[in-house]
Each structure stands twice: as structure tokens, then as C-alpha cells.
Amino acid sequence: MSKKVLVIDDSPFVYKAVTKALTDSEYEVVGNALNGSMGLEKYSQLKPDVVTLDVTMPIMDGLETASNLFKMNPDVRIVMLSAMGDETLLNQAKEIGVKHFLTKPFKPDALKEKLAVALQ
Numbered sequence: 580m581s582k583k584v585l586v587i588d589d590s591p592f593v594y595k596a597v598t599k600a601l602t603d604s605e606y607e608v609v610g611n612a613l614n615g616s617m618g619l620e621k622y623s624q625l626k627p628d629v630v631t632l633d634v635t636m637p638i639m640d641g642l643e644t645a646s647n648l649f650k651m652n653p654d655v656r657i658v659m660l661s662a663m664g665d666e667t668l669l670n671q672a673k674e675i676g677v678k679h680f681l682t683k684p685f686k687p688d689a690l691k692e693k694l695a696v697a698l699q
């Protein structure tokens with residue numbers, strides 16, 4: 580059975596890139612949310628196996644989203660997709676408990692590898 584992926588990112592381009600990268604793989608992108616608030620809703624609706632999470636988003640950013648996701652499910656699997664230069668934010672994310680990070684733009688294989696590690 581394929582693993583369900585939820586993409587939380589305000590850039591539709593990233594949603595498209597993730598979807599394309601995971602075509603014909605063991606992963607299926609089941610949803611997209613353009614900010615953290617929408618992301619939390621979709622997380623409870625869709626119950627994905629793993630979430631890709633942007634850092635910089637309107638309404639609710641990736642850090643706040645991550646801490647809320649950990650409250651909803653302490654075992655939530657998150658791969659944070661960050662842009663170059665977000666180091667301070669990434670350190671904050673690590674403090675919140677995010678363990679898996681990938682820099683945008685990413686290669687399809689790198690994304691699949693990160694998802695696999697996050698799901699272990």
C-alpha cells in the first residue's frame with residue numbers, strides 16, 4: 580500500500596514538484612495545504628503517513644505548525660522543506676522536535692530517501 584503524503588507549503592510550485600517527484604513511487608500525495616492552519620485541518624482529515632512542511636508561510640508558519648502537529652500526534656512524521664538561508668529557523672525547528680530536513684529545490688531521489696528515513 581502506498582504511503583500517504585500531505586504537502587503543507589504556500590507555494591503551489593512545491594506541491595507540483597513533490598507530486599511529480601513521487602509519481603510512480605511507493606508514495607501518494609493525498610493533499611495540499613497553503614498554510615499551517617489549513618495544514619492542521621488536512622492532517623486530521625487525511626491522516627497522512629508523512630508531511631512535508633514549509634518553513635515560511637502566511638497565517639501559520641512551519642514552526643508553529645510543527646509544534647501543533649506534535650501536539651496532535653507525538654509520532655507525526657515530518658520532513659521540513661526549507662529554502663537556503665533559513666538556518667536560524669531550522670535550529671528552532673530542531674528544538675521543537677523536527678528531525679528531517681531537505682533544502683529546496685530538491686532532487687526526486689533525495690525527497691524519496693528523506694521520506695523513507697522519516698517513516699522508519
Ligand SMILES: [Mg+2]
Binds near residue numbers: 588589636
Ligand atoms: Mg513558503
